[in-house]
Amino acid sequence: xxxxxxxxxxxxxxxxxxxxxxxxxxxxxxxxxxxxxxxxxxxxxxxxxxxxxxxxxxxxxxxxxxxxxxxxxxxxxxxxxxxxxxxxxxxxxxxxxxxxxxxxxxxxxxxxxxxxxxxxxxxxxxxxxxxxxxxxxxxxxxxxxxxxxxxxxxxxxxxxxxxxxxxxxxxxxxxxxxxxxxxxxxxxxxxxxxxxxxxxxxxxxxxxxx
Amino acid sequence: xxxxxxxxxxxxxxxxxxxxxxxxxxxxxxxxxxxxxxxxxxxxxxxxxxxxxxxxxxxxxxxxxxxxxxxxxxxxxxxxxxxxxxxxxxxxxxxxxxxxxxxxxxxxxxxxxxxxxxxxxxxxxxxxxxxxxxxxxxxxxxxxxxxxxxxxxxxxxxxxxxxxxxxxxxxxxxxxxxxxxxxxxxxxxxxxxxxxxxxxxxxxxxxxxx
DNA sequence: GTCCAACATGAATGACGATTCATGTTTCAT
DNA sequence: ATGAAACATGAATCGTCATTCATGTTGGAC
Numbered sequence: 213x214x215x216x217x218x219x220x221x222x223x224x225x226x227x228x229x230x231x232x233x234x235x236x237x238x239x240x241x242x243x244x245x246x247x248x249x250x251x252x253x254x255x256x257x258x259x260x261x262x263x264x265x266x267x268x269x270x271x272x273x274x275x276x277x278x279x280x281x282x283x284x285x286x287x288x289x290x291x292x293x294x295x296x297x298x299x300x301x302x303x304x305x306x307x308x309x310x311x312x313x314x315x316x317x318x319x320x321x322x323x324x325x326x327x328x329x330x331x332x333x334x335x336x337x338x339x340x341x342x343x344x345x346x347x348x349x350x351x352x353x354x355x356x357x358x359x360x361x362x363x364x365x366x367x368x369x370x371x372x373x374x375x376x377x378x379x380x381x382x383x384x385x386x387x388x389x390x391x392x393x394x395x396x397x398x399x400x401x402x403x404x405x406x407x408x409x410x411x412x413x414x415x416x417x418x419x420x421x422x
Numbered sequence: 423x424x425x426x427x428x429x430x431x432x433x434x435x436x437x438x439x440x441x442x443x444x445x446x447x448x449x450x451x452x453x454x455x456x457x458x459x460x461x462x463x464x465x466x467x468x469x470x471x472x473x474x475x476x477x478x479x480x481x482x483x484x485x486x487x488x489x490x491x492x493x494x495x496x497x498x499x500x501x502x503x504x505x506x507x508x509x510x511x512x513x514x515x516x517x518x519x520x521x522x523x524x525x526x527x528x529x530x531x532x533x534x535x536x537x538x539x540x541x542x543x544x545x546x547x548x549x550x551x552x553x554x555x556x557x558x559x560x561x562x563x564x565x566x567x568x569x570x571x572x573x574x575x576x577x578x579x580x581x582x583x584x585x586x587x588x589x590x591x592x593x594x595x596x597x598x599x600x601x602x603x604x605x606x607x608x609x610x611x612x613x614x615x616x617x618x619x620x621x622x623x624x625x626x627x628x629x630x631x632x
Numbered sequence: 633g634t635c636c637a638a639c640a641t642g643a644a645t646g647a648c649g650a651t652t653c654a655t656g657t658t659t660c661a662t
Numbered sequence: 663a664t665g666a667a668a669c670a671t672g673a674a675t676c677g678t679c680a681t682t683c684a685t686g687t688t689g690g691a692c
Binding site: 248249250251252306309328331332334335342345363364365366367368369371372373375376378379380381382383384386387391396399400403404406407408409410411412413414415 | 458459460461462516519538541542544545552555573574575576577578579581582583585586588589590591592593594596597601606609610613614616617618619620621622623624625
């Protein structure tokens with residue numbers, strides 16, 4: 213039996229040329245999806261930007277949806293790996309938060325299309341979208357639990373805290389990096405961090421806090 | 423001169439019947455945009471759900487885009503009004519935060535499509551999208567400044583705090599109301615609030631805090 | 633150097649959907 | 663009651679796209 217295929221998922225490229233073309237398509241797709249959004253993005257535009265013919269797209273990807281999902285999952289995996297590496301070896305948990313925020317802002321600075329791509333995903337494949345956040349949250353929760361157990365952090369529901377912190381990062385990134393086009397000034401960064409660390413309530417003890 | 427029109431913006435309805443039909447279309451559009459997303463939503467589907475003919479749509483709206491924008495702006499205006507009323511007359515600012523969070527969660531509980539509609543807006547009209555958040559932030563900043571001046575809140579950059587808090591609310595709402603389908607349990611709500619009020623750092627004074 | 637799997641091509645197919653338009657129907661001010 | 667403005671209709675128009683396919687081209691294993 214010589215393969216029963218007809219329109220199954222394309223195999224991974226077998227040669228270097230194939231790999232190169234596939235990557236060109238992924239890069240182009242990240243641009244186009246990021247700027248136009250999923251539905252307005254067209255395969256024509258992606259292939260043109262990648263410098264290949266329309267049909268070539270289907271040599272490497274099963275569908276418009278499948279390349280999009282691959283993009284989202286890759287971005288998520290890379291972000292999580294980046295954060296993991298950034299905080300590896302840091303021993304105080306509060307410092308982990310600071311460095312994590314810094315690394316997050318850095319990452320999205322160099323992947324300007326992440327936001328739009330991830331948000332579009334909500335409409336393309338809800339499960340993939342949720343997985344993006346639940347996996348991120350899971351990593352977070354693990355760290356938070358440890359810090360709470362050790363008494364480094366106030367004892368709160370770790371998942372609630374994880375989503376709250378992700379929300380802060382997301383919105384601060386949107387406001388400054390996405391809208392302003394640059395990392396927030398130190399003054400902003402420090403104040404966000406102070407809010408996370410100490411909350412809105414001023415300290416009674418004037419020696420601590422700002 | 424009897425009107426030079428041909429395809430200008432439709433006038434507001436002049437009769438009660440017109441008003442009713444227009445509202446049916448807006449309601450249907452909220453459903454359809456919220457479920458399908460902007461691009462996948464079709465005028466056919468909106469008019470069918472509203473129980474009118476396709477052509478009727480263009481009696482009241484200039485385009486698919488214009489009804490969508492009207493929806494976003496109305497939702498934003500209503501949310502801001504709701505929050506304003508909810509916190510009116512509350513004198514301690516921390517209590518304002520608590521009640522505001524509560525009211526926010528309540529509002530989105532009864533407008534399950536808000537999230538998706540607002541997020542789609544990023545791709546439909548970026549300016550409208552930003553305005554949604556900048557207007558919300560502006561209201562917030564005003565309140566925060568006052569509380570900081572009075573010493574009720576730690577002195578931090580009010581805009582940074584506003585976006586951080588909006589981020590928290592947004593993500594907590596997404597995680598519990600959107601994904602779980604119900605308001606977060608009290609335990610979650612309280613912990614989110616505790617984080618906002620006191621931060622991650624545990625109190626040295628064991629009398630305060632959880 | 634040959635040859636074949638892998639890769640590349642771009643025109644054709646088939647759907648779908650926003651908007652327009654020519655034509656009816658209803659409302660209400662007089 | 664009545665006529666004109668408002669409102670309602672749904673078929674027709676004009677584009678746009680994802681995906682397929684029949685056909686060429688290429689690289690590297692032997």
